[in-house]
Amino acid sequence: MSTSVYSRYRAAFAQALATALGVPAADIEAQVKPAEPAHGDLSFATFPLAKAQKKAPPAIAAGLAQSLSVPGLEIKAVGPYVNARFPTLPFTAEVIDAARGAGIRYGGDEDAGRGKTVAIDYSSPNIAKPIGFHHIRTTFLGHCIANIYRALGWRVEGINYLGDWGKQFGLVAVGFQEYGDPARIDDMGHLVEVYVKANKRAEAEPEFDEKARAFFRRMEAGDAEALKLWNQFRDTSIKGFKKIYARMGIEFEHIEGESRYQGKMDAVIDQIAKKPGVKESQGALIVDLPYAENEPPILLKKNDGSTLYATRDLAAAQDRYERFQFDKSLYVVAQDQALHFRQVFRTLKEMDLPWADRAVHVAFGRIHGMSTRKGQVVQLNDVLDEARERVSVKVRENVEAGRIQTDDADALSEQIALGAIAFGDLKHKRASDYTFDWDEVLSFEGHTGPYLQYAHARAVNVLRKGGGAPASYDAALLTLPEEQALLREIMRLPEVVRDAAEQYEPSLVARLLLDVASALSRYYTLGNQERDKRINVEGNDALRSARLALIDAARVTLAAGLTLLGIPTPDNM
Incomplete structure (x- = not known):
């Protein structure tokens, strides 16, 4: 290793x-x-x-x-x-050479997880609904954790476990029969409109809600007509989801849903019946376990015979182990579901499954304060659009003023907007709640994505002005306190990446990148005060080469870390 x-x-x-x-x-x-x-x-x-x-x-x-x-x-x-x-030597050369030698893979270690597999369940929207802004945490956290494990040599099985089964699809179906346009069944936006209308009606009319339940029972019974319509809704939703994921640079090894386990849950229930056992409670089937006071039982079937989340998650856990033989199985799901996962994992252990303790709930807190110019129904795509629009104003101002050189201001605005939204989430410890603030998230100063992207672009620009990264340099010349301080931040990335993997905590990487950018900024501004401390110092080629090598190592560190976070690294800002 x-x-x-x-x-x-x-x-x-x-x-x-x-x-x-x-x-x-x-x-x-x-x-x-x-x-x-x-x-x-x-x-x-x-x-x-x-x-x-x-x-x-x-x-x-x-x-x-x-x-x-x-x-x-x-x-x-x-x-x-x-x-x-x-001391300056050999430490300075070792850090610079380690970063530059690894390039974009700096911080990783392909030997660390060699031969190990991690399954990561994240994002997981419901079909026939838009991906809401509240999905940002599971999506970005899961994507970043997957990137970190890949960098450490693990085989990653990223699973987008869609909510594609349950009464809500009965709602979409009966709603479509009432309000839908068959010519627009491939239109995700139209399905959302139908669902909203149907949901409101079901809340007001118990008879309509019962129609939805009846439709879902037809699905569970394998009714061909019901399943055909459901499949159309599902295909339309997945196509819509993929466009948003592509925008965020996210791909999954597997896109599957709860429906995968339809027809397989009786076998799981039979297995649970052997150990730890099942029993009836108020007409429902539950896992026969001692429960704490006021703890709801683990429901396997409702009194109408339909299955629940727990049943499907138990089936999914076994299926994933059979398919992947995982060393870890992570569920990147909100803290609100902590009881659900405690109960699912407890049931797996009571079933005497030897891999049960490999399942981990990677819980996260809530976002407060989000709204867009379009109102209170917050879709993730709308947030990305609004971020791009806001960033675009700043980018065009800088292009016109000659401070940014770019052939595609729109593409640059999209990169900065994505970086702003992603980093605005990932910098927070996952277990904590935070309040979303547009001005803070989009600022080019402070603890933000644009600030880090700008630091990277500045390093690229310094190298460009200096004639590029040098092939050779004299590390003994890098003795300034600011140079040594920057080296110590660069050095930390591999350790921080390992800690982030162990703690499932991308914020550790985010905070380290802020420290690197801050140290880089202090070093860069030295030259504004004393000419002989400029990076591209005049009249001393050896010193300039050494300083450019350090800047190149800082650039690599920022690029590698931002890439782990799923954030673009523009060369001009």
Whole structure:
């Protein structure tokens, strides 16, 4: 397995400490932490050793520091801590070469997950309905997590598990019979109009709602006419969905739905009946388990015999294991569904399925404050359109002023808009709620997608003005504090990507990219104050080449990280 610059030095420092203390390196490595920047890069606290050695922690640290020698590290004691710092060489060249050598794959490690498979269930809209803005979290989070696992060498089976079964399709069907135009059955917008009308009517008229339920029972019974109409609705919806996913640069390995398990659920129920057991409750069939006070039971069949989400999810979980033999099965679904997934996973465990503990609910919080110029019914495509329109005004102003050179202002506006909306979501910890704010999301300054895209474009422009990225350079010349600070941010991407995979937390990558962009900005602006600190410094070709190599490494880091987040990287902004 390949190791990053940081992890290699960290492991060497831990091994040296372990040898000096006579303990296994594994016992020490977890105790090696990032140091306070003023004191070094790595730190080991000696407090836990004081009792056994009967010495004060500062004395222990001083003795350890004096006894350690690790190539590439400067080691010294600072109070009770043993600290290690990365000197200019060979650290500088190692970081730059690692980033430039990997290119767009920087941050990944194809060996890390070799031979492992992860199934990721995400996005999952309902057919005959538009993809709403509320789907942004599952869609972007799932896409980013899939990208991260691919970068780490896992085989990814991305599943768009459509809501394509249930009473709501009875509503669309009976609604279409009342309000639909057969000539427009291939029109997604028309199906949405029909569904809205039918849903309102069903709420007001119990008889109409019963018609929808009856239609769904026909579907479950395999009625050919009912299934033909349902298939037409499904095909129309998938075509509409694919256009939006293509706009966002998202592809799935599998687009399938709950309907896949129609006809297969009795077998699952029979299996559950053997262990842990089933029983009737108020005419419905439930999993026979002890339940907490006020906990609703796990329903397998309603009193009219129709199946529910839990039944289908149990069937889907088994089917996915049989197909993919996964090492992990992730469900990127809102926190609101936490009870549902706890119950599904609990049932799988009670069925004694050996892979049950590989299923993980990757939960996320809500978005507040979203509205568009078109009103309160918020469709994702409308949000992307509005973002593009708002960005387009800024782009055209900059093109006319000569600040942006582009042959296609519309395409650039689309890239920036997508980056703004995606990053506006991904920068937040997934478990937290957040409030959507147009001005914040679309700003070219601050913690935003356009800010990161601009940082990338600026790096490209600096390289362009300098004649391109140099083939060779002298890393020993990169001694400015701002250069070393930027290197340390570049160095972090591989570690952060691994942490993001372990925690299912794309915001870690997003926040690291903000740190890289901020460090790059501080470095770039030095030249505005002192000419000899300009990146494209005049009269010193060797220094200019070294600085351009660093800028190239920063460009690569931003491009690789943004690509993991599913965000475009324009070269001009």
